[in-house]
Amino acid sequence: RFVRDGARSLMAVLAVIYLVEIGFSNAQVGIIFGFSLAGGFVVSVGVMLTSRVIPTRIWSVANMLILAVGGIVLILSNDFWFLILGGFFGAYAASGAHWGGMMQLEQTGIAAAIPQERRTRAYSNLSIGSSAGRAIGALLAGLSTLLIETFNWEPIAAYQAVLWLYVGLNVLAAAVYTLLSNAVNTQPSPSPRSAGGESKREPLFANPFKAKARRPILTMSSLFAFDSFAGGMVFDSFLSFWLFTKFDMSAAAIGAVLVAGQVLNMVSLVMAPWVAERIGLLNTLVFTQIFSNIMLILFAFAPSAIIAVTIWMFRSIADEMDVPTRQAYMMAIIEPSEHPIMAGTANLGRGLGRIPSATVTGWLWSGALTVVPWIAAGSIKLAYDFAIWLAFRRVKV
Secondary structure (H helix, E strand, O other): OHHHHHHHHHHHHHHHHHHHHOOOOHHHHHHHHHHHHHHHHHHHHHHHHHOOOOOHHHHHHHHHHHHHHHHHHHHHOOOHHHHHHHHHHHOOOOOOOOOOHHHHHHHHHHHHHOOHHHHHHHHHHHHHHHHHHHHHHHHHHOHHHHHHHOOOOOHHHHHHHHHHHHHHHHHHHHHHHOOOOHHHOOOOOOOOEOOOOOEOOOOOOOOHHHOOOHHHHHHHHHHHHHHHHHHOOOOHHHHHHHHHHHOOOOHHHHHHHHHHHHHHHHHHHHHHHHHHHHHOHHHHHHHHHHHHHHHHHHHOOOOOHHHHHHHHHHHHHHHOOHHHHHHHHHHHOOOHHHHHHHHHHHHHHHHHHHOOHHHHHHHHHOOOOOOHHHHHHHHHHHHHHHHHHHHHOOOOO
């Protein structure tokens, strides 16, 4: 996760800036990102369909190599339609793959290998690795500014040079994933037998509509779709674009903001298990996000870069605290046999929610309504917080 999210963060800082630099409009960038998020959804579907027959190791290695190829396409091509194809597979939005099949594989792998009482800490450690990687990736993105300002490189050439690091990091991640233990691979359950003693063939696709826990699975997945739609309007790439266009911040300065945010994210991730032990998983994932989303709305009205960055830092303190608690809560409220269904359906819900969000944001930012995505995202996320609390407040863990 550390290496993978390092590459993801690097892409988050540079993707929008680079696409605008080579001549694409805000609306076109939004369309490319929309297809990128759709690609993450397709990966989620693929993992759900084949996780019983394709080991986690193979899925992970293949996904990293596909991302590397997508990065090469971004560097070598300036054709809009070709970049749409590259974005679909290459996660230019720096989010589609994160919320797709890789997340599902990680969640079920940890749930299978770690006892329930230790899962929140395990998910927290995974997220800390993610935040550390994203911080390093943001710093690496700042190398483009060094090349431009110190060595007088042309901006496009500088961005392309750093994007080659993205390609290399994904290849490195693929190599690391070859070391995965078989303990995290999704294993087929024992084949049930009919009344005559014959084995029944287990279907490849686990149908959430026929699961014992279908009500909490489908309810949570539907709510995740709304939360993910809102999150897709304000992820790191658009934060970079906002700071770049509104406050004329350089890639290095934007990278520094992302690094500082990731450091605070890691602090919140360390605190999350401690807080959850005292107020509960559900209360932790809800109430910390209410504060975070209020900060998100206030960020839209920041009159200066200093105030905007300050508000963003306050948001970062609580923004990631729901991640390990949400993952642990998902696995705690259903039987272990249905963990893959919960993880797969939840991530499909998040993927569906994110597909239109980047395109919608690109269209809004192509006009004068640039504050709308921040306000809308914060408002939708607040509604999600209250909805999930009302729906699950009586469910015992």
